[in-house]
Amino acid sequence: MSNDRLIIQGGKPLFGDVKISGAKNAVLPLISISLLFSNGFSLKNVPDLVDTRLMIKLINSLGIMTKFYDGTIDFYGEPQNIEAPKELVSKMRASVLVLAPLLSKRNNALIPMPGGCEIGERPINLHIDALKKLGAETSFQNGFLRATLPFGEFRGNKIKFPQVSVGATECAIMAATLAKGKTIIYNAAREPEIIDLGKCLNLAGAKIKGLGTEKIEINGVEKLNPVTYSVIPDRIEAGSFAIIAGITKGEINLLNLNPKDLNSFFKTLKQANINVDIYDKTVTIKGSYKINSVNIKTEPHPGFPTDLQAQFMSLMSIANGCSVIEENIFENRFMHVPELCKMDASIKVNGNKAIVSGVQQLNGSSVKATDLRASMSLIAASLNAKGKSIVNDLSHLKRGYENFEDKLFNLGANLK
The missing domain is CATH 3.65.10.10 (Enolpyruvate transferase domain)
Incomplete structure (x- = not known):
C-alpha cells in the first residue's frame, strides 16, 4: 500500500x-485508565495502530510516561496537566475517554470537542450527564468542555442512560471506580470491550459487579494497584x-x-x-x-x-x-x-x-x-x-x- x-x-x-x-475498541479505554493509577500498570496484546499511538501521545501530554514495545505498554506516573491538546483530540473521538479519569485524579479537566470518523454526530451529552450525576460541574467555553469536582471527588449515585452507549458506559465506570460510595448504572452497554475494561479494573482492586448485563454496580475504592493485563x-x-x-x-x-x-x-x-x-x-x-x-x-x-x-x-x-x-x-x-x-x-x-x-x-x-x-x-x-x-x-x-x-x-x- x-x-x-x-x-x-x-x-x-x-x-x-x-x-x-488486540481489540482497538478495548485498548483505547484501557490506555485511558492509566490516569487512575498512582504506581503504574502494564498492558499486553496491544495493537500497533494510529489510534493507539494517538491515545498514548494524549496521556503523555497529561503527564503519564509510557514505554511501548513488542505489543506491551508500560505506564508510569500520575497526571500532571488538566488540559488535553486540541491537535490530538481533534483527530480521534475516543479522546473523550480521558475526561472521567483525569477529572477523578485532578478534580479539573479541560477537553476540546473530539474528532474521528465522519459517521454521524455521536454527541457526548450522555457522558456529561453521567459525570454530573456523580457530582461534576461542566461548562462549554470556546470549543472546550471544562469540568470540575466541587467536592474534590466523585460521589456515588444512580445513573440511568436513556439509550445504550458504549462510550458513556465506559465513562461512568471510570468515574465511579475511585468515587466515594456506590454507583449503579442502569441500561449499561454490554459489549465485550466494556467487560474487558471492568475486568482490568477489578484485577487492580476495583469493585465492579454486573459486567455484561444491563445493570452494573460499582463500589468506589481509594486506589488501584499495579497490574499487568492482556487486551482481548x-x-x-x-x-x-x-x-x-x-x-x-x-x-x-x-x-x-x-x-x-x-x-x-x-x-x-x-x-x-x-x-x-x-x-x-x-x-x-x-x-x-x-x-x-x-x-x-x-x-x-x-x-x-x-x-x-x-x-x-x-x-x-x-x-x-x-x-x-x-x-x-x-x-x-x-x-x-x-x-x-x-x-x-x-x-x-x-x-x-x-x-x-x-x-x-x-x-x-x-x-x-x-x-x-x-x-x-x-x-x-x-x-x-x-x-x-x-x-x-x-x-x-x-x-x-x-x-x-x-x-x-x-x-x-x-x-x-
Missing part, C-alpha cells in the same frame, strides 16, 4: 491463517476476515479470538450459507459458491455489530436474492454505498435501510474509503471483483487494523 491507496487484483480465493490482534482479541477484525473468506470463496482460520463475542455475527454468516466451524480460540470460515441473502439490523451487543455492517453489505452484494440492511446505531453509516455501486453492486438507500439486490459479479473500479469500516468493506468487495480495483484514501484503515496488508499477502491476496 502506497500513498494511502491499495491496488487489488480480485477474483482469487484466499486461504490460510490470520492471528487476530479484536472481534471486528475477526469478523472482517470472516467476510473476506466468504466473499472470496476461500477458507481462513481465525486464530486467537473469543468466538462467543461474535455469536450473533456467526449465526448470520451461517444463514448466508458460509461454513463456520468454532473451536476453543480458533474459528474456521469456509466460503460457498451459493451465498444466501440475509436481512440484518445493527443493534447494541449482543446484536449484530454496527462495525461489521459495511463489510456484510459487500458480502450481500453478491448474494442470491435481495437483503435489507437496517442501521440503528449511527445515522450516517451508508457512505460506502455509492462506492460499492461503482463496482456494479445494486444498492438503494431509504432512510436507515439499504436494500441490496445481489449481483453475480462485482467489477473492479477506483473507489474512495470514507471511514474505517467502509475501508474494509471496499477491500472485501475488491477482493471479490473481476479485474483491478484501486481503493483510495485508506488512511482510516491504519486506525483500526494492525499489519493488514501483511495479513492479506499471507492469505494469497494480489496487492500492490
Whole structure:
C-alpha cells in the first residue's frame, strides 16, 4: 500500500491463517485508565495502530510516561496537566475517554470537542450527564468542555442512560471506580470491550459487579494497584476476515479470538450459507459458491455489530436474492454505498435501510474509503471483483487494523 491507496487484483480465493490482534475498541479505554493509577500498570496484546499511538501521545501530554514495545505498554506516573491538546483530540473521538479519569485524579479537566470518523454526530451529552450525576460541574467555553469536582471527588449515585452507549458506559465506570460510595448504572452497554475494561479494573482492586448485563454496580475504592493485563482479541477484525473468506470463496482460520463475542455475527454468516466451524480460540470460515441473502439490523451487543455492517453489505452484494440492511446505531453509516455501486453492486438507500439486490459479479473500479469500516468493506468487495480495483484514501484503515496488508499477502491476496 502506497500513498494511502491499495491496488487489488480480485477474483482469487484466499486461504490460510490470520492471528487476530488486540481489540482497538478495548485498548483505547484501557490506555485511558492509566490516569487512575498512582504506581503504574502494564498492558499486553496491544495493537500497533494510529489510534493507539494517538491515545498514548494524549496521556503523555497529561503527564503519564509510557514505554511501548513488542505489543506491551508500560505506564508510569500520575497526571500532571488538566488540559488535553486540541491537535490530538481533534483527530480521534475516543479522546473523550480521558475526561472521567483525569477529572477523578485532578478534580479539573479541560477537553476540546473530539474528532474521528465522519459517521454521524455521536454527541457526548450522555457522558456529561453521567459525570454530573456523580457530582461534576461542566461548562462549554470556546470549543472546550471544562469540568470540575466541587467536592474534590466523585460521589456515588444512580445513573440511568436513556439509550445504550458504549462510550458513556465506559465513562461512568471510570468515574465511579475511585468515587466515594456506590454507583449503579442502569441500561449499561454490554459489549465485550466494556467487560474487558471492568475486568482490568477489578484485577487492580476495583469493585465492579454486573459486567455484561444491563445493570452494573460499582463500589468506589481509594486506589488501584499495579497490574499487568492482556487486551482481548479484536472481534471486528475477526469478523472482517470472516467476510473476506466468504466473499472470496476461500477458507481462513481465525486464530486467537473469543468466538462467543461474535455469536450473533456467526449465526448470520451461517444463514448466508458460509461454513463456520468454532473451536476453543480458533474459528474456521469456509466460503460457498451459493451465498444466501440475509436481512440484518445493527443493534447494541449482543446484536449484530454496527462495525461489521459495511463489510456484510459487500458480502450481500453478491448474494442470491435481495437483503435489507437496517442501521440503528449511527445515522450516517451508508457512505460506502455509492462506492460499492461503482463496482456494479445494486444498492438503494431509504432512510436507515439499504436494500441490496445481489449481483453475480462485482467489477473492479477506483473507489474512495470514507471511514474505517467502509475501508474494509471496499477491500472485501475488491477482493471479490473481476479485474483491478484501486481503493483510495485508506488512511482510516491504519486506525483500526494492525499489519493488514501483511495479513492479506499471507492469505494469497494480489496487492500492490
